[in-house]
Amino acid sequence: MDFTLTEEQEMIRQAVRDFAEKEIVPKAQEIDKEHRFPKEIIRQMGELGFLGLPIPEEYDGVGADTLSYAIAVEEVSRACGSTGITYAAHTSLACGPLLSFGTEEQKRKYLCPMATGEWIGAFGLTEPEAGSDAGATRTRAVRDGDEWVIDGRKNFITNGSIADVIIITAVTEPGAGTRGITNFIVEKGNPGFKPWRDEDKMGLRGSITSEIVFEDCRVPAENILGQPGDGFKQFLAVLDAGRISIGAMALGLAQAAFERATEYARTRVQFGRPIGKFQAIQWMLADMATEIDAARLLVYRAAWLKDHAQGRFTREAAMAKLYASEAAERAAFKAVQIHGGYGYSSEYDVERIYRDQRLCSIGEGTSEIQRLVIAREVLGKL
Numbered sequence: 001m002d003f004t005l006t007e008e009q010e011m012i013r014q015a016v017r018d019f020a021e022k023e024i025v026p027k028a029q030e031i032d033k034e035h036r037f038p039k040e041i042i043r044q045m046g047e048l049g050f051l052g053l054p055i056p057e058e059y060d061g062v063g064a065d066t067l068s069y070a071i072a073v074e075e076v077s078r079a080c081g082s083t084g085i086t087y088a089a090h091t092s093l094a095c096g097p098l099l100s101f102g103t104e105e106q107k108r109k110y111l112c113p114m115a116t117g118e119w120i121g122a123f124g125l126t127e128p129e130a131g132s133d134a135g136a137t138r139t140r141a142v143r144d145g146d147e148w149v150i151d152g153r154k155n156f157i158t159n160g161s162i163a164d165v166i167i168i169t170a171v172t173e174p175g176a177g178t179r180g181i182t183n184f185i186v187e188k189g190n191p192g193f194k195p196w197r198d199e200d201k202m203g204l205r206g207s208i209t210s211e212i213v214f215e216d217c218r219v220p221a222e223n224i225l226g227q228p229g230d231g232f233k234q235f236l237a238v239l240d241a242g243r244i245s246i247g248a249m250a251l252g253l254a255q256a257a258f259e260r261a262t263e264y265a266r267t268r269v270q271f272g273r274p275i276g277k278f279q280a281i282q283w284m285l286a287d288m289a290t291e292i293d294a295a296r297l298l299v300y301r302a303a304w305l306k307d308h309a310q311g312r313f314t315r316e317a318a319m320a321k322l323y324a325s326e327a328a329e330r331a332a333f334k335a336v337q338i339h340g341g342y343g344y345s346s347e348y349d350v351e352r353i354y355r356d357q358r359l360c361s362i363g364e365g366t367s368e369i370q371r372l373v374i375a376r377e378v379l380g381k382l
Helices: 009-032 039-046 068-079 083-099 102-117 231-267 279-308 315-342 349-361 367-379
Strands: 121-124 141-145 148-158 165-171 181-187 193-198 207-219
Touching: 009 068, 009 083, 009 231, 009 349, 039 083, 068 083, 068 231, 068 279, 083 148, 083 165, 083 181, 083 231, 083 349, 102 181, 121 148, 121 367, 141 165, 141 193, 148 165, 148 181, 148 315, 181 207, 181 231, 231 279, 231 315, 279 315, 315 349, 315 367
Parallel strands: 121 165
Antiparallel strands: 141 148, 148 207, 165 181, 193 207
16 A cells, blocks of 8 residues: 655646746735636646646646646645636536547537636536436436527536536426536527526635626537436536545645644743643644645545546545535634634734635535435445
């Protein structure tokens, strides 16, 4: 059993960390306070190849493995949660389906510019009536000659209103249940594709989260991803991969909270000595360090399995996402507690980290859904 990262993986970690420390960290508070999408940072990440890390070189990507990509998401999120989730959604949820299910023509047309950051991508699954119950999709697509006409509404879509291309789910065979759902590729500017509004969120304020309306939105028949009726099984596979990236994002936020808390415990003096000398603070830091280490092992294992497993990695991805997201919440809570009153002030990063991490146990399937997924994998058919 070897836990050592390869030379390439270490190089990627260092390159992303150096970029994050230089370009993202100094702007993270400003991005949050101004609710500003970090367009210039995402552009730079594209130019450096970060957006195309897990995409093969033949499609203008880097051709790195999933673990390298997870490490990159971790490092970006350690600097800024808003940038981290933008990155994860673009690469896992938008590029991922095209890479796994797209035709050669679709990959050349859409995946190549997305790998370089020329285009930003999104994945439209959630609807007002279809959240955890993703099979309850109500958006409809009807065939009309060489086109499909889409009508419906999507919400809580990361990168939604700024996306150049969005992959959405729609029912193409009413009455067929999950077998009647199909995925479509929709381009920005397509008639009938209407970004409706962006959410004003508790955290991740520099990330764009949108509601999108489709009214008589016509897309060419060749914009189907895979075959009609394949949408449900496709997005289950997409979510498996996406949960690794959310786990990595949670891991980065937890690491940031831990580092801020450790530094504060070393320098904050009360009762004549640094608060790190008090057992109550030491135990909180010890718990944080242990849980972050455990979360990292779960996330890295799931990432490794995606590349090497002979079959699905559903259980491991759900475990990684569940544990990492809840460990991040505990770490952020303790970091604020260690900072005391200052932790509740926006003057300190832990306040932002506390708000940002809260999405991790909701997005890509809530913690409750992860437990259902894991239980079904454990129990099998009853």
